[in-house]
Amino acid sequence: MSKGSPGPTPGFLVWRLANKWRVAVDRALAPLGLTHAQYAVVASLYGMARAGERPSQRRLADHTGMEALYVSKLARALETAGLIERTRDPRDPRAVQLTLTDGGRTVARQAVETVQELLQQLLEPLGGLDSARTRVFTDELTTLLDAPLAPSVPTDESTQGRTP
Incomplete structure (x- = not known):
């Protein structure tokens, strides 16, 4: 039996950081008429277009x-x-x-600039966007995001307490 840590769990901290980031981006992009989720779409389209890609909604x-x-x-x-x-x-x-329209490209450029400034502010405690600590942090987050999760098994009262 393991003892839980007295502090917050990593999952709780990831959730809190994600919420802090979403709220900050929503507030920063409100003057451009974008939400964080909409930003993810236009910024991704902007970057993909610069790489010569015209993605489908699925992609x-x-x-x-x-x-x-x-x-x-x-x-x-x-x-x-x-x-x-x-x-x-x-x-x-x-x-x-x-694809982004001409107006969409303009808004995307402004939004990316705004979010980059916000990201620099968020990462300042780690030394800023280009610091070694930020690179390690980014690598750790990438490792966690790339790790597959096993599908959850639904709880069925008829199988509880039984061993397969």
Whole structure:
């Protein structure tokens, strides 16, 4: 039997940090009319376009780690706002490709700049964006994100207490 630590668990701290970051980004991007989730879409599209990619909604969902249905909802809202265009992929009529409009590129550039400044502020306790501690922290987060999780097994009252 292991004894739990008296302090917060790593999971709780990750959750708190993610919430702190989301709130900070939401507040910083409000003047641009973006939420943190919308930022993830436009900033990802901006970066992918610079790399010569025109992703589908599915590819963007995979890239951001968001559910495809949520990316679709965000894309529709961003299309209504005039920031992105959604078009059918000529190679796969079931797929929808996403591109930034001219206005979307302008907003994306401003948003990326704003978030970079915010990121520098958040990482200042580790020495800033370009510090060795930040690189180690980034590597550790990447390791955790890349590790697959085993699927959870639903609890069934009829199997509780039994050994397989």
